[in-house]
Amino acid sequence: MDPQSPPVRQWRVPREVPVLKALGALALLALGLLFAGGDPVRPGLAGLAAAGLLAWALRDVVAPVRLAADPDGLTVLRGFAGRRRLPWNAVESIRLDRRARRGITAETLEIDAGDSLHLFGRRDLDAPLDEVAAALDEARPTAG
Structure with a gap:
């Protein structure tokens, strides 16, 4: 990249999200133990759910950047923490999908x-x- 080219733009998971997921995992585990009532299945299920939530939080810590753009293309997260490079000529469309249902609007960015x-x-x-x-x-080069 030459000094005249625009810098890389990055978008990442908010920093507080993995902390909230880890706290949720601890809360699940505590509730599982609290309401076990002598049943070994309840704390076991709570432990499995907590482990899943911790793995999800770990992904946010290991690979916080979900999308990056530069003059040559995009880099997206692939799998648990891998990266996939998409040159601009491979990107067919970038679209914002908005759907409203039962008073709630959901937005998704589709690449x-x-x-x-x-x-x-x-x-x-x-x-x-x-x-x-x-x-x-804006970052995408125009076809010329």
């Missing part, structure tokens, strides 16, 4: 790369999705 579809929510990127879509459109 269609032909052979793969990458979906991001507000909590994945810690930014309003319409602003992220606009920034990606």
Whole structure:
């Protein structure tokens, strides 16, 4: 990247989210032990649920950046903590999907790369999705 090119833009999970997930795991475990009543299944199930929540929190710590854009393309999270590079010519569309149902509006940022579809929510990127879509459109080189 030359000194004249724009910097890399990154969007990440909010810093407090893994902490909240870890606290939720501890609360699940405590509740499982508190309401066990001599039954070994309840704390076991609570432990499994807590372990799943801790693994989810660990992913947020290990790979907090979910999406990055630079003049050459996008980098998206793949799997637990891997990365996938998408050159701009592989990105077919960037779209904001809004759906309202029962008074609740859900937004999803969709990045269609032909052979793969990458979906991001507000909590994945810690930014309003319409602003992220606009920034990606701005970062994308125009065909010339």
